[in-house]
Every structure is written in structure tokens, then in C-alpha cells.
Amino acid sequence: MKIAVVGSGYVGLVSGSCFADFGHDVVCIDKDPAKIEALQGGRMPIYEPGLAELVHKNAAAGRLRFTTDLAAGVDGAAAVFIAVGTPARRGDGHADLSYVYGAAAEIAGHLTGDTVVVTKSTVPVGTGDEVERIIGEAGTAHTVAVVSNPEFLREGAAIGDFKRPDRIVIGAESEAARDVMREIYRPLFLNRSPIMFTGRRTAELIKYAANAFLATKITFINEMADLCEEVGADVQDVSRGIGLDNRIGAKFLHAGPGYGGSCFPKDTLALLKTAEDFGSPVRIVEAVVQVNDARKRAMGRKVIEAMAKAGIADPRGRKVALLGLTFKPNTDDMRDSPSLAIATALQDAGIEVVGYDPEGMEVAQAMMPGVAMASDTYAAAQGADAIVLVTEWDAFRALDLARLKALVATPLLVDLRNVYDPDEVRAAGFHYHSIGRP
Structure with a gap:
């Protein structure tokens, strides 16, 4: 055919x-x-x-x-x-x-x-x-x-x-x-x-409803992560505990810096507008959009707070390395990536930002003015006062912590994807902060 x-x-x-x-x-x-x-x-x-x-x-x-x-x-x-x-x-x-x-x-x-x-x-x-x-x-x-x-x-x-x-x-x-x-x-x-x-209209709505629901799951577990940090619980155990319920399922229950990409941000927004046009507002999706937008910017503040806890009272003039710039691994898509909001928040605080991504560097360069692009992970870490793991590329899952510690100015790792075991990183001599874990 x-x-x-x-x-x-x-x-x-x-x-x-x-x-x-x-x-x-x-x-x-x-x-x-x-x-x-x-x-x-x-x-x-x-x-x-x-x-x-x-x-x-x-x-x-x-x-x-x-x-x-x-x-x-x-x-x-x-x-x-x-x-x-x-x-x-x-x-x-x-x-x-x-x-x-x-x-x-x-x-x-x-x-x-x-x-x-x-x-x-x-x-x-x-x-x-x-x-x-x-x-x-x-x-x-x-x-x-x-x-x-x-x-x-x-x-x-x-x-x-x-x-x-x-x-x-x-x-x-x-x-x-x-x-x-x-x-x-x-x-x-x-x-x-x-x-x-x-029917044709049903098929059109299925797509938007599916993406909105997945965005809701992501946003829900991100808010649970914030609550976990306040009460001393572990969001990864919470995710597993609710995800084992077949009615809920484990997918899209991984806490992180917020969703981005080419689909969820624009599709949730378009669904809101469609619902408004037909006089049937979708309040849950409204909240999802608002919470996710705020969360990405809040991750920059989280990094600054982690720097303060590591002894850096004034972040101005300090250097932060962002590992992973695309909104998810195995793509070069930078659209609405959390790294964009994080870099902006850090720059607004007077911090020098350097980034590295296995595939997204060319696209990122055009979208992140003032962010220096490094040739690899360890070049990005050279002289950094904080390393921030933003996107969980496989290349970042087994970093040489001893080599990193010898390169950085301040041994601080902020893991926004919960890739690493806290005890392992702290044993390597780092201050370590993650998402929704004690």
C-alpha cells in the first residue's frame, strides 16, 4: 500500500x-x-x-x-x-x-x-x-x-x-x-x-486524556516526595508500596524535577483550553500544570539550599555543573526540560553554570544563554561547587566518585533522579541530597 x-x-x-x-x-x-x-x-x-x-x-x-x-x-x-x-x-x-x-x-x-x-x-x-x-x-x-x-x-x-x-x-x-x-x-x-x-472525537480525546493522566501521576509522586522530606519518609518506598497495587501501577511514579518534553506540557495546556471552551473545566489538570511549573524552578532553590548546608553561605560567583540537559535520556529534545528552569534560577542567584549532556549539547547551547558547555562529565565537574544530576542518562549511573571528588571545589552531589545510594556517595566524601529521601 x-x-x-x-x-x-x-x-x-x-x-x-x-x-x-x-x-x-x-x-x-x-x-x-x-x-x-x-x-x-x-x-x-x-x-x-x-x-x-x-x-x-x-x-x-x-x-x-x-x-x-x-x-x-x-x-x-x-x-x-x-x-x-x-x-x-x-x-x-x-x-x-x-x-x-x-x-x-x-x-x-x-x-x-x-x-x-x-x-x-x-x-x-x-x-x-x-x-x-x-x-x-x-x-x-x-x-x-x-x-x-x-x-x-x-x-x-x-x-x-x-x-x-x-x-x-x-x-x-x-x-x-x-x-x-x-x-x-x-x-x-x-x-x-x-x-x-x-469515533473520531473519542480518539482525539483519548490522546490528551492519556498524557494528562501520566502527567498527573508524575506530579502526584513529586508532591509526595516533598512530603516525605518533611516527615522523614522515603519516596522510593512509597512509590513501590503504592505501585504494587495493580489498580495504580508502578510506571510514572519516579520522583524527580518535574516533567518536560514535547508532549506533556503542551498537551495538558491544550486540554485545559479545550475544557474551558466547552464549559467543562478539568481542575485536577489545572493543578498539575501549576505544580509542575513551580517545581522546576524550585529545583534551583533546592540546589542553593544544598550549597548552604555544605558551607557555601553566599552562592554568588560559585560554579554548578548540570549533568543531563534534555528532558529525559535517549533524546536530544530540550523542550520544557527542567534543566532550563534550573539553570535560570541558578544564574539569577549569580551562579556560574556549566552543563554536559551526551546528546543534547547542540540544541541546549541555543536554549541556555550564558551556560558553558563542557566536553564531558569530568570537564563539567572541574572546579564545581555542586554537581547536579538532572537527567538520568546511563552515562551518569556509574560515575567515578573518587575522580569527581579530586576535581571539584566542593564535594556536593545533588541527585534529582535518585540514581545513587546515599550511603555510598557519603562514604566517598560527598555531601549528598536527593529527592524525597531522608
């Missing part, structure tokens, strides 16, 4: 590559000539484990192509996926749907046969209705069904998530559209991946 994917960013590139690996004929389309030229040359615009190999394999087999020519890309396609960005709109927090609607209008003008247009982008409830209206008003002579097929891809594990999904959600209003989607995902039936057919 020929599939066109409009948008060659994170979702579009991963989806297109995996569809090609299923055996479909896939064309990925993007307006950015530099991005398409790079992809044609085998260079990835994002870091995602295994993606480069998957692209190279399917491009070499002739199943995956890249172009800026939308007309040629959608010509003869049985399905056209819209996978463009939906960032938070500046000023009001609504999802910016201009790219989705623009893609729909362009697609409508170039269809050469009956087609299913699939919204893969994360969009508010009712977006599919508007896409359908835009295509209808274009006056195409062909039958076009508009479908919602939200993605549930974790950055750093996207290929595995696509090929071995928890579920496939398809919001379609016609049996013919459902048949096309069944054929597209037929290779996954061998893995007995659950495929769930719903």
Missing part, C-alpha cells in the same frame, strides 16, 4: 520508517528543503535510538523516500498521514493548528483518487471535523475519509512503541476507512496488538 506522511519531524519520521519496515511504500514529505536533503543523505534531524538504521535499511530497499513535492508524494496514496507540529499557540496556550489545517488544504488540492486522510498529530477534540470541512470545501471529486490515529510514542523508545504498541487507537466514521486502517496495521495483528476503533 502506498502511504504518504506529511511532516518529517519526530512523529512523521518514526511512523513513516516503521510503516516502510512493515512493507508499505512510504513517501515522507516536508517543506524544509534542508531537512529533506539531510534525510536523502542519510542524516537524521533528531536523535532517536535505532532510527538512523531503520531509515537507511528501508531507503536502501526502496520502500522509503523523502521529498518536498507534496503533489508527487500524495499521488496514488491510499492513505495520507498528517504528522505536522501542533505547538502551544503563543499567548493563550491553545494548540496551534495552522500547520494541520494548511496541510489538509494542500493535500485536498493534489489527491488523485479515493483516499483516507489520517491525523497523526496530537490535536484537540473536533479538529478532524474541521479537516473534513477544509477538504470538502476544496471540491475534490474523490471520496475522502478523515480518520484520527493518535500516536503514543515515548521519545527514546519510539520504534519499539510503534512496533509493539500497548494499543492502536483509530477514530473513523466509516467502515471503508476502518478497512484501510486495518490493512495498514495488519502486520501488527501477528503480535496481537490491541486495535481499538472509536
Whole structure:
């Protein structure tokens, strides 16, 4: 089956590559000539484990192509996926749907046969209705069904998530559209991946509801961590104690500096705006957004307080090393990363900040003015008065504590991911502070 994917960013590139690996004929389309030229040359615009190999394999087999020519890309396609960005709109927090609607209008003008247009982008409830209206008003002579097929891809594990999904959600209003989607995902039936057919609006809401719920779990355990610090309890034991309850589950119950990334911040905000528009406010999600925003900035104050406890009364002019800048490991995504707010809070206190990340340095450099970028972990630690573990990359899980102690000006480790055993770090001669542990 020929599939066109409009948008060659994170979702579009991963989806297109995996569809090609299923055996479909896939064309990925993007307006950015530099991005398409790079992809044609085998260079990835994002870091995602295994993606480069998957692209190279399917491009070499002739199943995956890249172009800026939308007309040629959608010509003869049985399905056209819209996978463009939906960032938070500046000023009001609504999802910016201009790219989705623009893609729909362009697609409508170039269809050469009956087609299913699939919204893969994360969009508010009712977006599919508007896409359908835009295509209808274009006056195409062909039958076009508009479908919602939200993605549930974790950055750093996207290929595995696509090929071995928890579920496939398809919001379609016609049996013919459902048949096309069944054929597209037929290779996954061998893995007995659950495929769930719903109405289009239901599918759109499932995506937002899922992300909001996960963001709520993260925020809940972060508040429990704060309470643990006050009462002398251990949040890791609390997490395990409640996570063993099958009704709750252990995932997303790891205390830390707050959530970030390309999905949770903008999707929770967009859900709030949608709920307001329909006169059905979601108060829990409102609280989640507020608490998470405050928490990221509070982590900077936590570092300064730890410095005071280590004997640094005045932090001005001191140096802090941030290990891990991306919002999570195995990605170069810096969007809404806790490191941004932490660095700003430290700089506001007159502290010199240096950072190191295994993959996110180039992106971070543009987003963190005044933060020096180090060549590796130990270069970042040289002369530091505090080392702050922000993102739990594997490279930071077995640091040479003796070597670090010889490099730093003050032996202080602030572990915002609870990677290390407190007794081990203190035995190495460090002051040690973590999240939600006595």
C-alpha cells in the first residue's frame, strides 16, 4: 500500500520508517528543503535510538523516500498521514493548528483518487471535523475519509512503541476507512496488538486524556516526595508500596524535577483550553500544570539550599555543573526540560553554570544563554561547587566518585533522579541530597 506522511519531524519520521519496515511504500514529505536533503543523505534531524538504521535499511530497499513535492508524494496514496507540529499557540496556550489545517488544504488540492486522510498529530477534540470541512470545501471529486490515529510514542523508545504498541487507537466514521486502517496495521495483528476503533472525537480525546493522566501521576509522586522530606519518609518506598497495587501501577511514579518534553506540557495546556471552551473545566489538570511549573524552578532553590548546608553561605560567583540537559535520556529534545528552569534560577542567584549532556549539547547551547558547555562529565565537574544530576542518562549511573571528588571545589552531589545510594556517595566524601529521601 502506498502511504504518504506529511511532516518529517519526530512523529512523521518514526511512523513513516516503521510503516516502510512493515512493507508499505512510504513517501515522507516536508517543506524544509534542508531537512529533506539531510534525510536523502542519510542524516537524521533528531536523535532517536535505532532510527538512523531503520531509515537507511528501508531507503536502501526502496520502500522509503523523502521529498518536498507534496503533489508527487500524495499521488496514488491510499492513505495520507498528517504528522505536522501542533505547538502551544503563543499567548493563550491553545494548540496551534495552522500547520494541520494548511496541510489538509494542500493535500485536498493534489489527491488523485479515493483516499483516507489520517491525523497523526496530537490535536484537540473536533479538529478532524474541521479537516473534513477544509477538504470538502476544496471540491475534490474523490471520496475522502478523515480518520484520527493518535500516536503514543515515548521519545527514546519510539520504534519499539510503534512496533509493539500497548494499543492502536483509530477514530473513523466509516467502515471503508476502518478497512484501510486495518490493512495498514495488519502486520501488527501477528503480535496481537490491541486495535481499538472509536469515533473520531473519542480518539482525539483519548490522546490528551492519556498524557494528562501520566502527567498527573508524575506530579502526584513529586508532591509526595516533598512530603516525605518533611516527615522523614522515603519516596522510593512509597512509590513501590503504592505501585504494587495493580489498580495504580508502578510506571510514572519516579520522583524527580518535574516533567518536560514535547508532549506533556503542551498537551495538558491544550486540554485545559479545550475544557474551558466547552464549559467543562478539568481542575485536577489545572493543578498539575501549576505544580509542575513551580517545581522546576524550585529545583534551583533546592540546589542553593544544598550549597548552604555544605558551607557555601553566599552562592554568588560559585560554579554548578548540570549533568543531563534534555528532558529525559535517549533524546536530544530540550523542550520544557527542567534543566532550563534550573539553570535560570541558578544564574539569577549569580551562579556560574556549566552543563554536559551526551546528546543534547547542540540544541541546549541555543536554549541556555550564558551556560558553558563542557566536553564531558569530568570537564563539567572541574572546579564545581555542586554537581547536579538532572537527567538520568546511563552515562551518569556509574560515575567515578573518587575522580569527581579530586576535581571539584566542593564535594556536593545533588541527585534529582535518585540514581545513587546515599550511603555510598557519603562514604566517598560527598555531601549528598536527593529527592524525597531522608
